[in-house]
Amino acid sequence: MRHLISIRDLSRKQVEKYFRETEKMERALEKGRVNVLSGKIIATLFFEPSTRTKISFQAAAKRLGADVVDFNQETSSLKKGESFLDTIRMVDGYVDGMIIRHESDGSARLASEVATHPVINGGDGANQHPTQTLIDLYAIKKFSGRVTNLHVTLFGDLKHARAMRSFLYGVSMFGNEVDLCSPPGLGMDENVISEIKERFGVAIREVSRPQLSNCDVLYVCRIQKERFSDPYEAVRVQQEFSINRQILRDAKKDMVILHPLPRIEEISRDIDSDKRARYFEQAKLGVPVRMAILVDVVGRGY
Numbered sequence: 001m002r003h004l005i006s007i008r009d010l011s012r013k014q015v016e017k018y019f020r021e022t023e024k025m026e027r028a029l030e031k032g033r034v035n036v037l038s039g040k041i042i043a044t045l046f047f048e049p050s051t052r053t054k055i056s057f058q059a060a061a062k063r064l065g066a067d068v069v070d071f072n073q074e075t076s077s078l079k080k081g082e083s084f085l086d087t088i089r090m091v092d093g094y095v096d097g098m099i100i101r102h103e104s105d106g107s108a109r110l111a112s113e114v115a116t117h118p119v120i121n122g123g124d125g126a127n128q129h130p131t132q133t134l135i136d137l138y139a140i141k142k143f144s145g146r147v148t149n150l151h152v153t154l155f156g157d158l159k160h161a162r163a164m165r166s167f168l169y170g171v172s173m174f175g176n177e178v179d180l181c182s183p184p185g186l187g188m189d190e191n192v193i194s195e196i197k198e199r200f201g202v203a204i205r206e207v208s209r210p211q212l213s214n215c216d217v218l219y220v221c222r223i224q225k226e227r228f229s230d231p232y233e234a235v236r237v238q239q240e241f242s243i244n245r246q247i248l249r250d251a252k253k254d255m256v257i258l259h260p261l262p263r264i265e266e267i268s269r270d271i272d273s274d275k276r277a278r279y280f281e282q283a284k285l286g287v288p289v290r291m292a293i294l295v296d297v298v299g300r301g302y
């Protein structure tokens with residue numbers, strides 16, 4: 001059995017295989033439903049808010065012919081005091097695979113240790129968001145024409161954003177040059193940077209403002225307010241740290257702007273009509289990428 005818990009568990013070859021499978025899913029979607037998972041039941045267990053990850057996984061499962069059951073923590077026995085792991089054990093007995101999002105780092109890994117069916121990590125705390133990274137890398141390949149030898153800038157709350165941590169690993173795996181730009185105190189964990197540098201031998205620079213004149217991909221994320229001990233501090237940081245027309249003045253004409261979404265104030269809305277802004281198209285790729293993941297992870301062994 002196979003789980004998808006961390007982008008660190010995947011090799012470059014496996015990621016490239018997901019690219020090929022996603023291309024097939026994109027073509028298949030043009031024709032309609034792909035019934036390769038009919039008879040399967042997939043559960044979405046989201047202990048934290050979600051729009052894209054949950055809905056696109058549910059849509060992906062349905063497009064593959066699977067049935068979906070959803071878990072609502074507000075009306076579940078968690079309210080009676082049932083533990084996270086007991087909840088996982090129970091749902092595991094009812095379904096063929098689970099997508100889990102939880103506020104604690106390591107929760108998906110823990111769940112995979114008690115589950116007898118595949119577990120897919122839909123985001124664990126500030127730690128990992130592997131399926132988002134597969135979407136991001138696929139989007140870069142599609143929009144920039146390649147996924148290697150690019151200059152990539154990560155901009156935002158790099159301390160708390162799991163999408164950023166996973167993405168840094170994924171984008172470094174493909175040998176890209178990276179700039180990290182965050183508000184003071186919200187930088188990427190130094191241990192994560194050293195592990196990645198050592199593993200992939202890539203150049204990672206920390207910069208105080210984005211230098212976009214030779215940037216190919218600008219990847220932005222919001223300030224992760226829910227992970228701050230002082231939410232007012234998050235609001236203050238957010239207002240001071242955003243991408244606007246002024247910052248884009250020196251950027252290349254063919255630069256691609258990505259964002260895992262939701263966008264709060266870190267990209268001003270007048271950028272949405274700029275042809276470099278590709279984040280809504282990126283989000284749409286969630287369905288074919290997650291179809292490829294579900295077929296690989298849940299479709300195995302049958």
Ligand code: NCD
Nearest residue numbers: 052053123163222260261262
């Ligand atoms: C991200 C997440 O939940 O980590 N959202 C998503 O899945 N697209 C990013 C975020 O919440 O900022």
